[in-house]
Amino acid sequence: MTTLVGLDLAGRRVVVVGAGVVGTRRARRLLEDGAWVVLVDPSPSDDARRMASDDDVELVERAVEAADVEGAWLVVAATGHPAVNAEVAAWSVARRTWCVNASDGRGGTARVAASSTHDDLTVGVVSTGDPDPRRVATVRDALADHVRSGAVDLRRQRTRRGRVVLVGGGPGDPGLVPVAGLEALAAADVVVTDRLGATALLDRLPPDVEVVDVGKTPTHHPVPQDEINRVLVDRALRGLTVVRLKGGDPYVFGRGGEEVHACRAAGVEVSVVPGITSAFGVPALAGIPLTQRGVATSVHVTSGHAGADAATLASLAAGATVVLLMGVAALPGICAAAMAEGVDADLPVAVVERGSTVEERVTRATLGTAAEVASREGVRAPAIVVMGRVAAPGFLDDPVCATTAPDDDGAGR
Known part of the structure; x- marks a missing residue:
């Protein structure tokens, strides 16, 4: 035995x-x-x-x-x-x-044991008779896949110290949520969620998991950030595991840093599961490579709340790709300011609404026409705006975009 x-x-x-x-x-x-x-x-x-x-x-x-x-x-x-x-x-x-x-x-x-680790649990498999490593590994992998799917209730059953896990839910498709994020949700007693990201995962939660909706829209913030911080700390201090499910990545315009500050100030254990930021994931899924050797070798990510700041205008003037989050309302002003700084009015612009979901829509325009086209087409948030040569229609289908420039752009890093 x-x-x-x-x-x-x-x-x-x-x-x-x-x-x-x-x-x-x-x-x-x-x-x-x-x-x-x-x-x-x-x-x-x-x-x-x-x-x-x-x-x-x-x-x-x-x-x-x-x-x-x-x-x-x-x-x-x-x-x-x-x-x-x-x-x-x-x-x-x-x-x-x-x-x-x-x-x-x-x-x-x-x-x-052949083992796999899931949050603070390790699942191991050993042979009790003659050793059979391949058989053991096969069983281990099957168990690990089942646990990682989020189908297993990983909540702690004994009184323990509470904690907070910030989970980046990606741009919206549940299939893009990190495995560690699924496991965190399976261990959650409380989920504090936004309106963006992989909210469909909430349907998988056991019925007794508390779900706190703090979702914001561009013009309506029903739960201020201070209150969100208070909820996270309050539930954790009760000894509960709290998952803060956020769209994209917690640290890319997600106020994740503020929430970590609040938890640490209260002595609450806090960790972060990075997510696929919509700034990179949504353009990729829409067929827009943010960098391309010989075309664009840098990317500037900014928020519509920053408007046409100096860094954005300088990036456009330098030929960098600019990715604008929460920028539908700010789009006309940024385009006008860029053209006033001498940026070519024909610079391609792409707006991707509800990226990664079945409702995704891509609207193409140029710096000079983007404001009018977005208004005419009824573009609405959530949307990602990409400005730069890589946003041209059919960019990946055009062999002219290929380049013989040397491999000096840090490929593979």
């Missing part, structure tokens, strides 16, 4: 015997758990030497001795020699130290 136990190895000595492929792989996993790892091998691999040179592990370059397992909390016998692994396991048993025998699962006293 095998009992599945979680070991806290942070700061504790773990000896890995064998610094080949298997040993270094096990060592890396142990390092992720915060263990103090000692690698023992008379001929360590180059990978093991690199780990030691970075001070990640302590490397002992000689054959293993019985004394090496003294004081260890866990021993991993991962040499390519079953007889050596068995001897190390015997030394460990004599010292009442748990030992994983990598060449003979039945010959050790411990097995490493």
